[in-house]
Amino acid sequence: MTAAGPSADRPPADRRLDEARAALVSVGAHVMPAAVTAACLDVSGTQWANFGRHWNSLCVDSYAAERGACRLRRYGRFEFTAPTGPMRLLPQESFVQPDDSNPLYIDVDRTFEPLTDSFVADPMLRAVLRLLGQSATALDTPASWLVKVHPFRGVASADGQGQPTPEGLHRDGVTLVSSLLVSRRNATGGQSSVFDSAGRPLVTTTLSEPGTLLLGDDRRTLHSVSPIRPSDPSHPAYRDVLVVTFAPG
Template structure:
């Protein structure tokens, strides 16, 4: 990410919002390719942990190591455990999710995204190897049940860089993303509407949350497809 304004925004206030045209230029993709990428979201599996609370969310999970040279290694598919000072809903709970499909893990667009995010993460830290976690989510909403992108509320992920990329929305209202300072004061609120919109945050200095999603047409379900990727320097 060579744009000095974007870099300064991430390193100084601790967040930045990249528009689809900028992401498209950087990755060399257009609307058709975003639509093709979104086909992976049709292969996601139910999240059993939110189902226990009566909500519907689909997801998968991938775990990688990435060196500054760009070398990417797949790490063993283990349980997902967040630090105790981060997600208040799942403190100390190891959650198990289905792995990324081979097609998703090997998609050139995912590789390009990881390269872009590695550039952003390098503004914040310079470890010998990054721990990279990839979470594709589909939040589903109906007229009787709002979708909850962040059922844990306002939180941190316990990483260095957190990113949220909108891949698609269908019949969806709401889903406003808000970034807060560590005292809980909002510093940015935006609805990720257009595929390719990317929100980046320094997770050490900010909190974040997303408002519920509801169907625009109550006769049909709504969905919000997002790719959350985190980089941790440990």
């Protein structure tokens, strides 16, 4: 059988996932369109809407507020044998990033409210983590992964910009970094950019359709997101994303 034969026999979602894994290895970053993400997750519109309701239970990020940014979030950690092995929630700890990653929070142990029980139990979260695990194993194959889960909501009013990444251009000090758009309301801006270590742009995109997924090899890239503003200044702008990182456990 020719090389094209087995690929042609695979489901379209599997072929697109193969493309994402190959792009991570060759380019260092990849944007998965919302339709592909939905096909890979095999979820309905109702499941997606229910998943998005968890973002209404986030808490103020006091560390971002010190920089004048209105950002809501929660945080939790999982141990995961990717892509299909056991997955368990780990005890809550402070969030710490390596010294050579995020310059804004060097030597800062940040404490955030934990993920809610309903969010942890949502089958959609488990499906997302397994999809990301399939991407992470293109970059490395440790015995287990430490998976850090951050649901974020960026908020902007007419008199102030929303800063999705007040730290600016940075890396997270992990292997795989991902950003999944969950919802976006009354917002302009919020352009995601990924650069290589020399500062050359690799990917520039605005996550505008819920389900769009940005993947990056954090070991050799840097990333940032531009400010958001309200389209209608009489109402606030919201940008809801799920940021998940994978590092060897």
